[in-house]
Amino acid sequence: MKIRNGFVSNSSSSSFVVIDLDKAYIKDYSEYGDRHELTIPNDLINPKYEFSWEVVNYTRFEDKICWAYLQALYIAEELNTNKYIEMIHEVLKKNLRVDKVTLRLGTAYSLKNYPELSLIDGFIDHGSAYPELDLGNLQIFDDEENLTQFLFNDYSYISNCNDNGDERADPPRKPKLPDPKVKIAAKEVVRNIEEEIIENFLQSDLMKQTILIIRKDKNIVFSEAMNKAKKEIENQELDSQLFDEANSKSRDELIEFYIKTKKENQIGADKL
Numbered sequence: 391m392k393i394r395n396g397f398v399s400n401s402s403s404s405s406f407v408v409i410d411l412d413k414a415y416i417k418d419y420s421e422y423g424d425r426h427e428l429t430i431p432n433d434l435i436n437p438k439y440e441f442s443w444e445v446v447n448y449t450r451f452e453d454k455i456c457w458a459y460l461q462a463l464y465i466a467e468e469l470n471t472n473k474y475i476e477m478i479h480e481v482l483k484k485n486l487r488v489d490k491v492t493l494r495l496g497t498a499y500s501l502k503n504y505p506e507l508s509l510i511d512g513f514i515d516h517g518s519a520y521p522e523l524d525l526g527n528l529q530i531f532d533d534e535e536n537l538t539q540f541l542f543n544d545y546s547y548i549s550n551c552n553d554n555g556d557e558r559a560d561p562p563r564k565p566k567l568p569d570p571k572v573k574i575a576a577k578e579v580v581r582n583i584e585e586e587i588i589e590n591f592l593q594s595d596l597m598k599q600t601i602l603i604i605r606k607d608k609n610i611v612f613s614e615a616m617n618k619a620k621k622e623i624e625n626q627e628l629d630s631q632l633f634d635e636a637n638s639k640s641r642d643e644l645i646e647f648y649i650k651t652k653k654e655n656q657i658g659a660d661k662l
Contacts, residue, residue, distance in 0.1 A: 405441075405518040408561070409529065409536055410545040415564065417542055419451055423486040430493050431456055439440055439512030440493055441550060447559040448548040453540050455482070457494050457548055458530060460512050464520040464530075467499050469536050481537050518550070601657060 421429060421435075428559040431452070438448060439456040448454060455478070462474035479491045496509030517520055530540040540546045544562065551558050599619035604610060610618075 392436060405515075405548060405550045407540070407548050408546060409540045410543045410564075412543070412545070412564075415540075415543045415545050417451070417540070418542060421487065421543065423488065425488050427490045427492060428482065428486065428488045430459060430491065431495050431512075437585060439510065440567060441514040441518065441548070443515055443551075445551050445559055448550060449546075449562050451541060452547065454546070456512060456515065458537070458541065459493060460497065460514050460530060461520055462531075463495070463497050463500060464514070467497065468521050477531060477537060478541075481534050481541065483544055484534075485538060486589075513600060590632055591632055595619060595623055 405557070422433065422435055431439055434452040435454065436452065437456050438450070438453040439460065441448075441457060441460070443613065448457065454625075458478055459475065462472075462478060468471050475493065475616050482491050494510055495512050496507070496510070497513060498511070500507070501509050501511055513519075520528065530537050545564050547562060549558055549561070565638040595618065596619055599622055600612070600615045603622075604612070607615070
């Protein structure tokens with residue numbers, strides 16, 4: 391048997407299941423969510439519900455739902471319990487935010503005994519289906535968390551194969567998540583750039599001319615004063631004496647004036 395990561399269920403003759411437990415790879419599948427009723431498999435996009443001997447990995451949400459329901463149906467037929475069907479219902483309702491889940495997928499047994507339900511015929515090859523694959527190996531039904539990770543994590547999968555050889559499909563490759571240290575470093579770079587931009591603005595002619603305009607007109611709001619300052623700078627309509635006075639202000643004095651003026655004008659939401 392090849393090396394496998396996560397919880398593993400296997401049949402001696404054919405397939406096995408890998409459950410990836412990393413919650414970082416859980417997907418919400420919103421295309422199926424926020425509705426009153428979800429019908430399986432009718433509402434799914436291109437679902438697979440016939441699992442034979444082909445060598446392939448089933449990673450798609452739609453395929454894994456059908457596989458899980460078929461296993462639950464086989465168990466129900468053998469043990470006369472709907473426990474695992476109800477478990478799948480609850481996991482889907484909780485994660486997709488749907489009110490009701492209706493199952494229209496059937497096995498040979500249910501199609502024969504309940505023809506009035508018009509079920510869609512599905513199957514799992516005998517070597518990978520209960521009871522040949524016993525409950526001890528069906529770890530997707532250990533609890534709702536395992537089932538959620540199996541269905542909604544794209545790196546949980548069914549490795550479908552057969553006992554005619556050792557050939558197996560390569561497992562899906564997980565992308566590396568960003569290193570938290572890299573994220574912190576990136577934020578620090580952004581913060582430094584923002585500080586440099588603010589520093590340049592505080593020392594700019596635009597800031598200094600804005601100060602002069604507000605001093606002359608106490609009723610003008612900061613954004614209007616800045617727009618007026620832009621025009622005056624473009625037209626070189628500067629009061630040289632007052633501009634020299636503003637130019638002599640220190641960085642800390644400019645910051646204090648800038649914050650105070652914005653507060654007084656109640657325009658904290660304005661963007662520079």
